[in-house]
Amino acid sequence: MTSYRIADAARLLGVSDDTVRRWIEHGQLPALDGSPVEIAGEALAARAVELASTPPDPADVLSSARNRFVGIVTRVQADGVMAQVDIQAGPHRVVSLMSAEAVRELGLEIGSLAVAVVKATTVIVETPKG
Secondary structure: OOEEEHHHHHHHHOOOHHHHHHHHHOOOOOOEOOOOOEEEHHHHHHHHHHHOOOOOOOOOOOOOOOEEEEEEEEEEEEEOOEEEEEEEEOOEEEEEEEEHHHHHHHOOOOOOEEEEEEOOOOOOOOOOOO
16 A cells, blocks of 8 residues: 655645644644654545645536636737647646637737647557656
């Protein structure tokens, strides 16, 4: 069974060590018996899913794409025909390359609400050596 120390759990969840300690104290995140305190990988994964709530998706469409990242546009760099648009969706930065025409038609500018939809046939999964 994989387990994580408090500092590692905090880093993976994007919170402080103190937050993880408070969750343990309040029974929101079960800790394994022992010293140093560790959290079971399954418990950490469950908490990550709980925390992953996203802002409501403003799109009123049905889609087969499951990887939808609701966020805010943080950068638009248009150069002639092409443009780069950066979207910050929670802890995720999504970068899209599209036509400058599409940027204009969508009205994308810094501060705009946007949904990045990712549909890929290849997803690479890595794990640390050990």
